[in-house]
Amino acid sequence: MISLQHLHFSYRKGRPVLDDVSLSLRPGRIYGLLGRNGAGKSSLLYNICGLLFPQSGKSEVIGFDPSKREPSFLQQIYLLPEVFRLPDMDIAQYLQLFTPFYPAFDHSGFHQYLEVFEIPRNHQLSALSHGQQKKVLIAFAIATRAKVLLMDEPTNGLDIPSKHQFRKVIAGSLAEDQCMIISTHQVKDLDSLIDEVIIMDGTHVILQEPVTRITEKLSFRHVMSLEETEAPLYTEGALKGYAVVAVNRRQEHSRLDMEMFFNAVLLEKKSILPLFKQ
Known part of the structure; x- marks a missing residue:
């Protein structure tokens, strides 16, 4: 189209x-x-x-x-x-x-x-x-x-x-x-x-991906301690604990947090973008 x-x-x-x-x-x-x-x-x-x-x-x-x-x-x-x-x-x-x-x-x-x-x-x-x-x-x-x-x-x-x-x-x-x-x-x-x-x-488009593939590759969670998550790719402090973006190693279902994903991609390009080239 x-x-x-x-x-x-x-x-x-x-x-x-x-x-x-x-x-x-x-x-x-x-x-x-x-x-x-x-x-x-x-x-x-x-x-x-x-x-x-x-x-x-x-x-x-x-x-x-x-x-x-x-x-x-x-x-x-x-x-x-x-x-x-x-x-x-x-x-x-x-x-x-x-x-x-x-x-x-x-x-x-x-x-x-x-x-x-x-x-x-x-x-x-x-x-x-x-x-x-x-x-x-x-x-x-x-x-x-x-x-x-x-x-x-x-x-x-x-x-x-x-x-x-x-x-x-x-x-x-x-x-x-x-x-x-x-x-x-x-x-x-x-x-x-x-x-x-x-x-x-x-000046570039650095990513184009369906939401379903993003949540297949990454998990979006809130945790009380960073020890609850294996090697998080990106974290933000929350009112209670942390908001975390991590590799979805266990094929868990999570809801895409668009703002977190956007911030994570811009700040952690070298870690996140290669996941979508596999």
């Missing part, structure tokens, strides 16, 4: 932002794109949707070259940016103006999502808070039924109840022929949503 091969991108003639990035993404999956601020996550999303163009490499998204920006391609891809500005109109006017661009737009679904987000149907957009405006855009993005949905830091500006609503809406929205990439540095917001994890560090 999305194939990136040896992508190189930089702004004008500055330092590389994406360096030899290759990814293969399938439909029916939600991908969590993780990385520090400035790691190139947004630039990668903008290359996928054709708003930025690579200096070299090849991109193919749902059978199209994104850089050509063909109308039949744009109808099937939607980017929710981190920074946005909504026009001074009500929600009904916004729908009337923008839904014609998306032939598969689900009006009924859009209003259901607004109900989950507790947003009045015909409110003036300019009268909404920033977080409420973002929830309108999230509802709109999902309702487009675009084949590729790209969300750049969608939980920024959302309060804790709204983040719960976001997870509820996303969890039941993806069809088998759709692919979603959610970029974030607020890693905990993606727990339980993600099918595959992509981690960027510097």
